[in-house]
Amino acid sequence: MAGRTDATAEESNLSTAARAAGLYTQAGREAEAVRCARDQDRVAETAAVLVLEPIFEADLQPEQYAYRPERNALDAVRHVHKLLNTGHGQIVDADLVGYFDSIPHSELLGTC
Numbered sequence: 001m002a003g004r005t006d007a008t009a010e011e012s013n014l015s016t017a018a019r020a021a022g023l024y025t026q027a028g029r030e031a032e033a034v035r036c037a038r039d040q041d042r043v044a045e046t047a048a049v050l051v052l053e054p055i056f057e058a059d060l061q062p063e064q065y066a067y068r069p070e071r072n073a074l075d076a077v078r079h080v081h082k083l084l085n086t087g088h089g090q091i092v093d094a095d096l097v098g099y100f101d102s103i104p105h106s107e108l109l110g111t112c
Helices: 006-013 016-021 026-059 073-085 105-109
Strands: none
Touching: none
């Protein structure tokens, strides 16, 4: 292999798939580094969820549905509907997305 530089030898050792993916170029190497960092972030995030979720889940009331595994907004609506149908008609507490955006704050506060 006379006359070959280390960079050329390195590129010749890359697999055909790596060459096709463009990993033998500087831009390809940089893109691969970004993908590795992204994957490491996902692993760290998943580990944090696995540790922290049971801790926070223990403190939540059964009636709370937001940001919980195996629960969604439709489950909350079903629960409210069940309560209303069984005679619990006094108070319904619901968090509506964007509700406070539509309130005329200046009129309520008496300011212009």
